[in-house]
Amino acid sequence: MIVTCQRDSLLNACQIVSAAVPSRTPMPVYQSIKAIAEADSLTLLATDLDVGIRYELRGLLIEEPGQAIWPVSRLISILRETSDSEVRLDSDSRRTHVHTSASDYEMPVEDPASFADFAEKTDDQYFEMAAGDLQRMIRRTVFAAARDEGKYAMRGVLWDMEEKLTRLVATDGKRLAVATLPSVAQNMTELKAQSHNVSIKAMQLLERILADGDAGQPVQVTLRTNDAIFRTDKAVIYSRLVEGNFPPYRTVIPKKHNARIPVITGEFLSAVRQAAIMTDDESKRITFAFTPGKVTLEAQGSTTGKSKVVMKLPDFPGPAITISFDPAYLTEYLRVLDGAEVIQLDLVDGQKSAVFRNGEDYLYLVVPLV
Known part of the structure; x- marks a missing residue:
């Protein structure tokens, strides 16, 4: 795979997807990101197997399509230090080369086939929310979610759904934040009353992407029994739901x-x-x-x-x-x-x-x- 990228765009994309990279894992390949080059686009993937992101860059010069594993922390360091407006990356199943006008880097990598993509279905029913509305709701709630290991069910943002209302809820037991959107543009035959507890990590990742985009763009939200998927113009975020019973917040x-x-x-x-x-x-x-x-x-x-x-x-x-x-x-x-x-x-x-x-x-x- 050989691709030439705008330095700033690639750096921003790598910084975003790196939020899904685990700090510790028994499978070292997931401490890197997967790059897929095709036509004039480059898709970056990262996952800790509970939360995953697929982020797309478009309008690139793809000399040779293909897939590669990129050590994201070192790649970010390279992109931060170079003053070039463009960088060229040449990768195979064993090595990734990064070329700038004044430097060349070679990094050993793992086989991209060992990096499993996160699950996604495209035929699920979904509803849509304006990016700006959703970004504001996440920002106003996620900070109140629990960080303590012992409060597992509170380590997420609850999507408490009603027929024509979306409510995001977060608590750590000492405070509670509830943001409500009166109505949503639905692409569903019926939006039943239901609750889904989405991880803090996924919500923070989604909020960052939405903050960088057009507030008027729609976000597709798919809430399923065990997981959730959020689709924007540039990215897809997948998250397994947080297990356990979220506290009955209305009673407090x-x-x-x-x-x-x-x-x-x-x-x-x-x-x-x-x-x-x-x-x-x-x-x-x-x-x-x-x-x-x-x-x-x-x-x-x-x-x-x-x-x-x-x-x-x-x-x-x-x-x-x-x-x-x-x-x-x-x-x-x-x-x-x-x-x-x-x-x-x-x-x-x-x-x-x-x-x-x-x-x-x-x-x-x-x-x-x-």
Whole structure:
């Protein structure tokens, strides 16, 4: 296989697909990527056998079609260091050569036949979502998913489907993010109520691809019993579903509130970050004292000192409520929003979960520190 590529395009593609490459595996071939050259296109594949991606580059000069295995981490390093606008790659079943104007690299590789493609069917029913809508929903939920090994069922984003509604849900047990899209353009005879738990890795990979593309382009979503497939104009992402029972998230959302507080996202984020300066590893806590017209944020570290920040709330008449949070759970949420956006904070008291709302389409719940 011999192919000439634009350096920037190839580097970007390699960086994207490398997210699916496992850090450890008993099969070394999967720590590389598979390249398939045909006509004027190059398709890059990567998988850890649970999550896989197929990413296509078009309009390339293909001197000799074929397949090859490319050591992706070293190839990325080569592409980062060269100043050439184009690179030429010459591969067979044993070696890959990378040629630039000033350097040549030779890397031993494995047989491309030993790299199995991930499963995909093209005749499944699917529904479509606009890329921009889906990217925003993923960004607003995936950060809240659990990272701990012991919370396996929470290490994914739940696709909670209803007839004309798509809802993405993520939680780690201490916070909950729920993003909703009122309707989807369906290519299905019927979209039944169902739930599918898709891995964090697949969702982060899809979000990155969507962020680089046209927000108006459709994304085809196929949800099956054991896996999910997402198709964009340039890529196909495959993911096995996360096993286990996702928590019954609806039951933890408070049905009432005693205080409803409108805040401007950017101002609130700034106040939280200022107060958090004096927190440390032993005291990850900010106490929020909401009183009519203002909120006072206070934090104190065991050795760092203490902070006090006052933020005006001209539209909050009361009642007074004092509540404490881990500042990381607030900053991670506030960073995914537009700084000028006005959000609504619903509080019951200082002991029960707080709920932030962005209209009817986005809800973020945080359990307080007591």
